[in-house]
Amino acid sequence: MQGTRKAQGSSTLMLRILVTCFLVCSLPAQSRDIVETTYAYWNKPDIQVLYSAPPAITSETKILFIVHGASRTARKYLNDWLPLVQGRDVILVAPKFSKEFYNEYAYLMKTNKQGKRLSNTFLDLSSSLGDLYDFFSTKFNLKTTNFRLYGHSGGAQFVHRYLLLSDETRIDKVAIANAGFYTFADSSIRFPFGIKDMNVSENRLQWLLSLKGGMFLGDLDNDPKHKSLPSMRKARQQGRHRFERGTNFFNHLVELGVKSNQPFRWRYQVVPDVAHDNAGMSLAVSEFLLEDL
Numbered sequence: 220m221q222g223t224r225k226a227q228g229s230s231t232l233m234l235r236i237l238v239t240c241f242l243v244c245s246l247p248a249q250s251r252d253i254v255e256t257t258y259a260y261w262n263k264p265d266i267q268v269l270y271s272a273p274p275a276i277t278s279e280t281k282i283l284f285i286v287h288g289a290s291r292t293a294r295k296y297l298n299d300w301l302p303l304v305q306g307r308d309v310i311l312v313a314p315k316f317s318k319e320f321y322n323e324y325a326y327l328m329k330t331n332k333q334g335k336r337l338s339n340t341f342l343d344l345s346s347s348l349g350d351l352y353d354f355f356s357t358k359f360n361l362k363t364t365n366f367r368l369y370g371h372s373g374g375a376q377f378v379h380r381y382l383l384l385s386d387e388t389r390i391d392k393v394a395i396a397n398a399g400f401y402t403f404a405d406s407s408i409r410f411p412f413g414i415k416d417m418n419v420s421e422n423r424l425q426w427l428l429s430l431k432g433g434m435f436l437g438d439l440d441n442d443p444k445h446k447s448l449p450s451m452r453k454a455r456q457q458g459r460h461r462f463e464r465g466t467n468f469f470n471h472l473v474e475l476g477v478k479s480n481q482p483f484r485w486r487y488q489v490v491p492d493v494a495h496d497n498a499g500m501s502l503a504v505s506e507f508l509l510e511d512l
Contacts, residue, residue, distance in 0.1 A: 288372030
């Protein structure tokens with residue numbers, strides 16, 4: 220009986236995705252443009268930022284940040300989202316962190332993937348999205364006071380570490396998808412695998428747990444030999460592949476919520492028949508991040 224219910228749930232979700240695909244494909248040609256600009260309003264190397272705004276800005280217009288993976292294909296990521304935001308009151312913003320200056324962006328430029336501290340501490344990205352939000356809020360004279368956030372693959376690594384290590388609290392909704400590995404809230408494990416010596420407060424952890432967040436995992440992102448899957452020993456200890464690592468990290472968040480007796484608002488969603496693919500994940504994530512826009 221349990222297996223039947225799971226199969227029925229999977230079939231229902233698949234049908235919803237197919238219907239959404241049909242509706243998206245039936246939409247008229249994209250009316251939004253992608254604009255590229257240079258953000259230089261800080262004491263760090265410039266970053267290129269791509270964005271797409273609705274035809275009219277209203278008092279309710281939101282900003283949704285789309286954070287790219289290691290491929291750094293910010294334009295493709297944005298293109299994947301354009302059909303999904305037709306008629307939605309949202310500005311898509313996709314920063315592009317260059318390899319030249321921000322090679323370790325997924326770790327907020329604090330360490331490399333092995334945990335070695337970076338010498339150029341002024342490149343730290345733990346205020347980056349807040350700075351960009353201020354810039355675009357001023358540019359478009361927005362009245363909304365918070366933003367939303369999505370990252371896939373390396374972008375998901377960036378996003379969940381940003382939630383842990385930044386001081387930003389103006390995030391009202393977030394989704395992460397198919398990260399290669401995670402930073403567990405374990406003070407005995409060194410960053411980027413844990414938070415040892417990273418000064419993550421209990422208040423910050425409680426804020427993270429109370430966020431309306433989503434963990435999205437493609438059920439076919441389960442290749443232990445995937446060419447871009449991080450293979451460091453501590454990453455392998457989190458699971459054999461991205462699907463398993465993501466599930467283990469979500470369970471870790473659940474345990475934190477239980478231990479701290481804090482409200483826990485995260486959801487766990489398996490996306491059927493999708494592997495390591497931003498377009499497929501974005502379709503599922505958009506139902507969550509855009510449902511009220």
